[in-house]
Ligand SMILES: Nc1ccn([C@@H]2O[C@H](COP(=O)(O)OP(=O)(O)OP(=O)(O)O)[C@@H](O)[C@H]2O)c(=O)n1
């Protein structure tokens with residue numbers, strides 16, 4: 514499914530990783546330098562992948578490393594991650610990233626890959642701040658040293674009142690249309706996105722930043738990053754697959770509900786709920802991938818709340834279970850085995866409806882068994898689903 518299609522996220526984060534890392538001096542662009550066996554780029558995506566909200570992620574890397582980054586991130590398999598080539602300046606790189614943000618996105622965050630241990634909560638706080646306030650939101654930390662203003666010779670001109678100062682971090686968040694317009698109008702270089710946005714006349718609110726959102730700039734910062742990774746403060750993300758199967762017999766007295774859609778004129782499926790075998794197989798695949806049990810243990814047939822319940826109810830409840838467990842859905846694939854209904858004409862509609870509920874791409878395929886078995890005799894359907902989720906690993 515394209516990043517901008519129905520079901521695509523309304524939040525995006527542009528992760529700028531196209532800098533050269535001159536001050537880090539490791540002989541490689543900074544985002545491709547490793548910390549505890551993973552590149553800074555991979556570390557920087559971990560908190561975003563752990564976020565319960567679905568994000569479109571645009572990663573901006575040096576132009577000669579686009580293929581390497583796509584391979585590293587496995588982005589070809591995930592419609593919500595895009596890798597694009599950066600520019601000579603940070604501002605130019607951000608502009609290239611913004612150009613790749615999908616049409617459904619209304620809140621956009623810009624994040625330095627170099628701040629790779631930024632906690633997930635900081636992304637959530639900034640995005641929800643933008644959505645609540647309707648203007649720019651940036652994380653900042655109080656300045657801990659005394660600050661002096663000096664002249665060209667190094668003579669102190671003044672001691673600055675540091676109670677008025679905050680050190681800026683990322684991600685910096687903005688209403689998408691306003692940031693796009695500010696970037697289109699910008700004619701000066703700014704050191705952060707908020708400055709460019711302020712220059713266009715907009716308001717910016719500062720929220721609390723976090724010490725772990727420091728920017729890896731110098732070799733000392735790299736040592737600090739290695740210490741954090743070794744302490745497990747920055748635990749890596751693991752990908753887990755899950756599988757689910759559901760079988761239902763046809764019941765001509767019932768209307769057909771499959772994949773949360775109504776199928777007028779088709780025989781229904783028998784069941785304690787609405788018999789939506791596609792929704793049930795997806796629920797099992799998601800629970801299995803996240804290690805959260807199965808549909809029977811979570812939504813028992815003896816529970817009156819689920820008698821006649823629609824697939825939407827099961828999918829929404831399952832998504833909440835995964836969110837509470839800190840698991841993020843990467844994608845779901847479904848195969849329907851049976852003679853009826855014929856899915857081809859409604860495949861896109863079906864995939865989009867399911868993607869909205871799951872919050873990630875869903876692909877649906879169908880097959881028959883050449884007349885063999887109960888599905889071949891037209892007595893019912895079998896549905897198989899697989900799911901991929903990311904979870905915090907030990
Ligand atoms: N042309 C550029 C320059 C910087 N960045 C990104 O902007 C962030 C902040 O820049 P900085 O940490 O200063 O990175 P470098 O420019 O790589 O560092 P240096 O100035 O030491 O070369 C980093 O995530 C960096 O990858 C970028 O995408 N494109």
Ligand SMILES: C[C@](O)(CO)[C@H](O)COP(=O)(O)O
Pocket residue numbers: 603625680681682683704705706728
């Ligand atoms: C955006 C930023 O991280 C906020 O502190 C910073 O301005 C970028 O760092 P740079 O070294 O000025 O590129």
